[in-house]
Amino acid sequence: MKLDTLVRFQNMDRRWIFLGMGLAIFLPMMFPITLPFKVDERVQALYDAVEEVPNGSTVFISADFGPSSRPELEPYFRATLHHLFRKDIKIVSATLWPSAPPLVVPIYEELAERYGKEYGRDWCFLGYKDGKELAIKSIGENIPNAFPKDHVGTPVGELEVMRGYQQAKDFPLIINVSGGAPGTREYVLQIQGQYDLKIASATTAVSGPDYIPFYKAGQLVGLAAGMPGSAHYEKLVFPDGPPEGVRLLATQAYNVLNVGHAFIILLIVAGNLAFFVTRRAEEQEA
Secondary structure (H helix, E strand, O other), X not given: OHHHHHHHHHOOOHHHHHHHHHHHHHHHHHOOOOOOOOOOHHHHHHHHHHHHOOOOOEEEEEEEOOOOOHHHHHHHXXXXXXXXXXXXXXXXXXXXXXXXXXXXXXXXXXXXXXXXXXXXXXXXXXXXXXXXXXHHHHHHHOHHHHOOEOOOOOEHHHOHHHOOOOOHHHOOOEEEEEOOOOOHHHHXXXXXXXXXXXXXXXXXXXXXXXXXXXXXXXXXXXXXXXXXXXXXXXXXXXXXXXXXXXXXXXXXXXXHHHHHHHXXXXXXXXXXXXXXXXXXXXXXXX
């Protein structure tokens, strides 16, 4: 009877597997759980780089992501804005992706309102710049020339937050939220070495391994890759849990991924055990 059960397990209808995987995803979403995890050293380095920026300083954020990479990168983007605004660090931001402004501007406005930050004084969004690598070079050389006006048409010279910040090297830290190209690779290759810039990157999971050599070479001061990287950063920004009205999107999704992966691993282990047990029994019968 036991052997028959193992045989049936190996030949079960694949729809049961689909159902199990669906439940492994659905249940943690409906009933959130928090599984323990260790923060990656590259994410810790990114967090520490932000912590080292003096309060009242200004950082540059290049928000280079779109709808396809939004699920992985928006949680990090939100967490880093919480981190910066909480430290009273000002933000100058721009993008090299035409699809980014409708995604990032509402997030800026939402969190700026939460922390009582004023546009033009505490933060600004310069908008989209075409040109890819050439646009990055122009950011390195002269930001007001690259972006004469912000995303709503205000001359850059009238923005208080831009005073004293003419080139990329004027910022103590540049954060690139990169969904692909142009993004982190282009920033590193085009201007990081030339101006000896401190650049941190949050990128998609598929791009993360490509940027690890940049981190090890010191060309990136920190790196958060994919949903796990965003979840790790959320844990650092909110070690005691999120405040009222804040959802840790990446942490919740990370837990869903962990449960789903645990289900797959369980099936692999159980399937292999069933296979070897039944084969051994068949060999003994022979």
